[in-house]
Amino acid sequence: MKYAKILSISKINQSVFEVKLNIKMKLLPGNFISVVLPSNNEIPLGIGDYQDDILSLYVESEKIIKIFEEKKENKKEILIKGPLGNPLKLGNKILGIAKGNLYYDIVYPLRYAKRQGKEVKVICDCDSEFEKINEIKGNWDTIISSIPREEISSLPKDAYIYVRWVKMNCHLGVCGVCNINGVLPCIEGPFIKVEELVD
Numbered sequence: 242m243k244y245a246k247i248l249s250i251s252k253i254n255q256s257v258f259e260v261k262l263n264i265k266m267k268l269l270p271g272n273f274i275s276v277v278l279p280s281n282n283e284i285p286l287g288i289g290d291y292q293d294d295i296l297s298l299y300v301e302s303e304k305i306i307k308i309f310e311e312k313k314e315n316k317k318e319i320l321i322k323g324p325l326g327n328p329l330k331l332g333n334k335i336l337g338i339a340k341g342n343l344y345y346d347i348v349y350p351l352r353y354a355k356r357q358g359k360e361v362k363v364i365c366d367c368d369s370e371f372e373k374i375n376e377i378k379g380n381w382d383t384i385i386s387s388i389p390r391e392e393i394s395s396l397p398k399d400a401y402i403y404v405r406w407v408k409m410n411c412h413l414g415v416c417g418v419c420n421i422n423g424v425l426p427c428i429e430g431p432f433i434k435v436e437e438l439v440d
Contacts, residue, residue, distance in 0.1 A: 242277060244318035245296065250309055253299075257342050258306050259289065262296045264321055270331060270350030271432050274298075274323035275412055278308065283322065285409045287431065288349045292356075296321075299345035325412050327429050329401065332382020337363040337371065338396065339387045344369065346387035346403040350432075385432060398436040405431070 245264035253259050268274075268291040275283040284305060289297035300306055312319050335354045337347045344367050351371055355361045363371045377384070377397065384400035386393075393402050404426040410418040414428035424430070424437050 242320055242322045245321050246318050247309055247313040248295070250306065250313060254342070256301050257345060258300045260298045260300055260306075260309050262298070262319070262321070263294055264296050265294050266291070266296070266321070266323060268296065268324050269328035270353045271327055271329035271430075272324035273326045273431050274321050275325060275409075276305070276308070277320040277322050283412060285325070285412065285427075285431075287346050287403070287405075289345055290349050290352055299342075299348075301342060322412065325427065326431050329383065329385065329432055331357075331359065334360045334380065334382045335362075336374075336377065336381040336384045337361065337365070337386065338377070338384065338400070339363070339365045339367070340389060340392075341367060343387035343389075343403070343405075346405060346431075347385050350385055393435055394439050396435045398434070398439070400435050401432040402435055402438065403431055404433050404438075 245262035248261040248263055250260050268288055273287050275285045277283050286298050289299040329350055331354050337351045339347055344365050351361050361371050362374050363369050386400055387403035390406045407419040409427045410416045412427045414425045419426045424433055
């Protein structure tokens with residue numbers, strides 16, 4: 242666990258805030274972090290970006306944003322646990338698939354891949370910094386997605402889905418609260434292959 246300085250909090254659309262933190266960590270695509278609160282609660286959050294010791298988090302919850310704002314206002318740092326989860330192995334051709342604000346769940350792996358000179362395209366119904374296409378065609382080394390749970394059977398079986406619909410409690414695979422078909426997203430995810438989740 243490390244303390245992070247809150248650099249900025251800004252609203253980037255009607256319901257999403259970007260929080261920028263200064264923290265030195267080794268964060269890879271597929272990792273996530275948790276914010277540790279004094280009451281011993283932990284809030285798991287996906288990584289929006291990480292470059293030059295600047296961690297970007299995309300947050301929809303007004304309640305969580307208030308916590309960040311209070312800390313920033315009082316010039317207090319925030320305690321971060323991580324990296325958590327299982328890093329993704331990205332191929333050379335990556336396709337991202339997302340709906341609405343779920344796009345922010347997949348943006349860090351896409352940005353990371355693009356910085357490495359890999360081919361990155363997206364299928365999404367929102368603004369994107371990546372080239373957009375309309376359908377899944379061609380050969381993709383890695384497909385990552387974040388779409389509503391009820392739509393995951395429409396994805397290729399080898400695609401990764403960002404599992405955001407389960408409660409994560411311990412983030413260590415001990416309590417089993419996040420168990421889906423024998424898979425523990427808190428240590429094996431948060432990106433899990435569709436074939437492991439859909440019968």
